[in-house]
Amino acid sequence: MEPLVRIQALTQRLHYLNNQYYQHDISEVSDQEFDRLLAELTQLEKDYPSLASPNSPTQRVGGTVTKQFAQATHRYPMLSLGNTYSEDDLREFDERVQRGLEGAAYAYVCEQKFDGVAMSLGYENGELHQGVTRGDGTRGDVVTANVRTIRTLPLHLHGEFPADAEVRGEVFMPNQVFDDLNQEREQNGEALLANPRNAASGALKLQDSTLVAARRLRFYAYSVLTPGRHFASHSAALEAATAWGLPVSPTWRRCANLQEVLDYIHEWAQKRFELPVNTDGIVIKVDDLRQQDQLGLTAKSPRWAIAYKYPTAAARTRLNEIIYNVGRTGAVTPVALLDPVPLAGTIVKRASVHNANQIALLDLRLGDMVFVEKGGEIIPKITGVDLAARPAEAIPVRFPTECPACGTPLVRPEGEAHFRCPNERGCPPQSKARLEHYVSRKALNIDGLGAETVGRFFDLGLVNTPADIYDLPQRRPELVTLERLGEKSIDNLLAGIEKSKTVPFERVLFGLGIRYVGETVAQKLAQHYRTMAAIMAAPAAELAAVPEVGGVIADSVALWSQQPENQALVQRLAAAGVQLAASGEPPRAVSDRLAGLTFVLSGVFENYSREQLQDLIQQHGGKITGSISKKLSYLVAGENMGPAKREKATTLKVPIISEQELLALLPTGGATDEPTDELPAAGQQGELF
Numbered sequence: 001m002e003p004l005v006r007i008q009a010l011t012q013r014l015h016y017l018n019n020q021y022y023q024h025d026i027s028e029v030s031d032q033e034f035d036r037l038l039a040e041l042t043q044l045e046k047d048y049p050s051l052a053s054p055n056s057p058t059q060r061v062g063g064t065v066t067k068q069f070a071q072a073t074h075r076y077p078m079l080s081l082g083n084t085y086s087e088d089d090l091r092e093f094d095e096r097v098q099r100g101l102e103g104a105a106y107a108y109v110c111e112q113k114f115d116g117v118a119m120s121l122g123y124e125n126g127e128l129h130q131g132v133t134r135g136d137g138t139r140g141d142v143v144t145a146n147v148r149t150i151r152t153l154p155l156h157l158h159g160e161f162p163a164d165a166e167v168r169g170e171v172f173m174p175n176q177v178f179d180d181l182n183q184e185r186e187q188n189g190e191a192l193l194a195n196p197r198n199a200a201s202g203a204l205k206l207q208d209s210t211l212v213a214a215r216r217l218r219f220y221a222y223s224v225l226t227p228g229r230h231f232a233s234h235s236a237a238l239e240a241a242t243a244w245g246l247p248v249s250p251t252w253r254r255c256a257n258l259q260e261v262l263d264y265i266h267e268w269a270q271k272r273f274e275l276p277v278n279t280d281g282i283v284i285k286v287d288d289l290r291q292q293d294q295l296g297l298t299a300k301s302p303r304w305a306i307a308y309k310y311p312t313a314a315a316r317t318r319l320n321e322i323i324y325n326v327g328r329t330g331a332v333t334p335v336a337l338l339d340p341v342p343l344a345g346t347i348v349k350r351a352s353v354h355n356a357n358q359i360a361l362l363d364l365r366l367g368d369m370v371f372v373e374k375g376g377e378i379i380p381k382i383t384g385v386d387l388a389a390r391p392a393e394a395i396p397v398r399f400p401t402e403c404p405a406c407g408t409p410l411v412r413p414e415g416e417a418h419f420r421c422p423n424e425r426g427c428p429p430q431s432k433a434r435l436e437h438y439v440s441r442k443a444l445n446i447d448g449l450g451a452e453t454v455g456r457f458f459d460l461g462l463v464n465t466p467a468d469i470y471d472l473p474q475r476r477p478e479l480v481t482l483e484r485l486g487e488k489s490i491d492n493l494l495a496g497i498e499k500s501k502t503v504p505f506e507r508v509l510f511g512l513g514i515r516y517v518g519e520t521v522a523q524k525l526a527q528h529y530r531t532m533a534a535i536m537a538a539p540a541a542e543l544a545a546v547p548e549v550g551g552v553i554a555d556s557v558a559l560w561s562q563q564p565e566n567q568a569l570v571q572r573l574a575a576a577g578v579q580l581a582a583s584g585e586p587p588r589a590v591s592d593r594l595a596g597l598t599f600v601l602s603g604v605f606e607n608y609s610r611e612q613l614q615d616l617i618q619q620h621g622g623k624i625t626g627s628i629s630k631k632l633s634y635l636v637a638g639e640n641m642g643p644a645k646r647e648k649a650t651t652l653k654v655p656i657i658s659e660q661e662l663l664a665l666l667p668t669g670g671a672t673d674e675p676t677d678e679l680p681a682a683g684q685q686g687e688l689f
């Protein structure tokens with residue numbers, strides 16, 4: 001192929017993949033594949049320098065800023081790292097360093113390359129005042145409120161620190177958190193997060209920091225920058241950061257020479273899988289900061305550092321069978337059963353294949369030799385077939401057309417990847433999974449009645465729906481006859497069931513397992529409506545206007561509420577004494593100043609989060625709605641509000657007010673003491689912008 005044509009094709013493809021990765025948190029290809037394409041382009045540009053464009057992905061940091069946040073310019077550029085998968089390249093890197101330092105002695109620091117999102121934290125007089133993403137390397141998104149939700153991050157530094165320090169590090173989602181979240185999402189019928197890195201990146205882009213807090217992000221610091229050289233070496237900076245109370249992973253090591261670097265790399269090749277966070281390699285940095293300055297930077301990366309990436313852990317093994325699991329919401333997921341094979345520190349016997357499309361895409365046959373990889377996920381996945389080794393008798397995998405559990409024809413709703421069994425009531429694994437969900441830790445958390453026991457009771461026909469659990473006390477004589485269930489554990493179990501009647505309403509609502517109603521949504525609905533009866537009576541359009549509840553969730557709740565079986569279930573739970581109303585006082589009404597007024601909030605606000613402003617409006621009798629209509633009283637506009645919203649409000653003559661003006665509407669005057677009558681009256685065109 002013409003080099004120019006290839007260069008253009010690669011450039012276009014890499015720009016596209018960068019955009020998917022940084023803007024939409026989607027990895028369409030593996031990192032290894034991405035790096036291979038980038039290396040090919042780098043080589044071509046080296047061979048044909050006249051064809052290289054200054055905007056090439058080889059010359060620039062891949063990310064960009066987003067529209068939803070305010071931006072800040074980095075004082076020191078936030079660069080990428082040169083990377084390699086080969087030890088020979090490391091030797092070349094070491095030779096370049098040696099030449100660059102003209103024979104002076106030097107040492108390295110090796111660190112884990114944490115697979116998350118780079119973050120710059122500004123500490124002024126030891127106080128955290130700003131968190132900014134890498135963005136395009138020059139400017140990034142200001143996500144301070146989101147960063148503050150990271151519980152291990154100190155808001156104040158301890159001990160002796162410089163007045164002005166920029167701490168850099170990685171925001172990540174621990175693997176355990178990722179697995180828990182995904183399990184929950186799967187059960188709620190929500191789309192799964194692809195891997196912990198994309199999950200962390202997506203969480204940082206959320207507008208509502210209470211939602212970010214629920215993602216339980218963490219942070220590891222890996223560099224400190226100060227005006228003037230405060231430290232002599234990178235290792236001294238890491239030690240200081242630790243002393244100030246910043247989380248620094250203890251895995252770093254100072255290495256006297258390349259051999260020690262290679263030892264570190266070999267040592268961590270397997271050990272890294274025991275860390276609570278994904279890593280994708282090792283970062284090697286020249287330790288002395290003056291030597292770092294001497295070596296300098298390229299447009300894209302420092303010359304004093306390099307990333308060594310481990311090849312993705314992959315194995316080849318035989319695919320014996322595919323089984324189909326039916327989940328709580330009826331989704332049918334294929335699971336591949338394999339000949340056991342060691343991979344990245346564990347023995348793998350099962351792999352996920354995601355869905356029917358994936359089976360077709362890979363053209364899987366039973367008996368095939370397949371490649372399995374362990375990426376960010378705990379369960380490995382099948383990534384390809386060794387076609388050369390395909391046995392003649394290999395049987396094409398046929399995705400079932402009927403539910404493997406109950407025989408009902410499967411359906412695939414428009415736009416969904418999964419086939420579902422629509423037989424909600426009569427399909428045993430669905431009923432069983434609903435029970436397991438009801439007793440689970442984050443729902444009713446019934447002592448002595450775990451997933452296993454409730455599953456066993458279901459199999460024995462003792463319970464079928466959550467309401468049956470409350471009839472168990474009357475069935476004690478039957479329970480005593482069960483094997484492995486002594487008097488004592490029955491006492492425990494019955495006491496646990498009794499205690500579950502005090503579990504707050506929001507967790508009961510979550511426990512009902514309504515599709516798309518996860519923990520947060522259950523909380524919002526419970527706060528807003530306060531009783532199950534009110535939720536079940538609410539029309540979908542009204543539900544959709546509750547903060548964090550969109551149209552899809554609202555439709556699902558309304559549909560659930562209409563079904564007679566569910567109405568009967570709720571009645572029986574109520575009769576058993578389960579909490580179906582929020583306890584305590586409803587949020588105190590502070591005034592009725594905003595009674596009869598409706599508000600839409602949009603954009604980013606300066607003094608309060610959107611959530612806080614919504615609470616404030618409600619405390620003063622105002623209502624929050626989801627969409628802009630002629631009847632809307634005010635659109636409250638923050639920074640970076642979408643132009644479409646502004647246009648719609650202007651066309652419909654809905655007054656647009658700022659955060660300050662909203663606060664001024666309140667009796668105390670909020671942040672200002674402006675007289676309220678200077679505001680445009682509701683229903684008139686505001687001309688404040």
Ligand SMILES: NC(=O)c1ccc[n+]([C@@H]2O[C@H](COP(=O)([O-])OP(=O)(O)OC[C@H]3O[C@@H](n4cnc5c(N)ncnc54)[C@H](O)[C@@H]3O)[C@@H](O)[C@H]2O)c1
Nearest residue numbers: 017021027028029030031034080081111113114118222283
């Ligand atoms: N799969 C895809 O479609 C796709 C698309 C674009 C990029 N990518 C991946 O992203 C990489 C490029 O991304 P990049 O420029 O963000 O990262 P990079 O691989 O060039 O490394 C730089 C980043 O490493 C991180 N890091 C982690 N631990 C560190 C430590 N101890 N010290 C210093 N930095 C540390 C920081 O976030 C820093 O920004 C590519 O090599 C590719 O693997 C993949």
Ligand SMILES: [Zn+2]
Nearest residue numbers: 403406421427
């Ligand atoms: Zn079924």
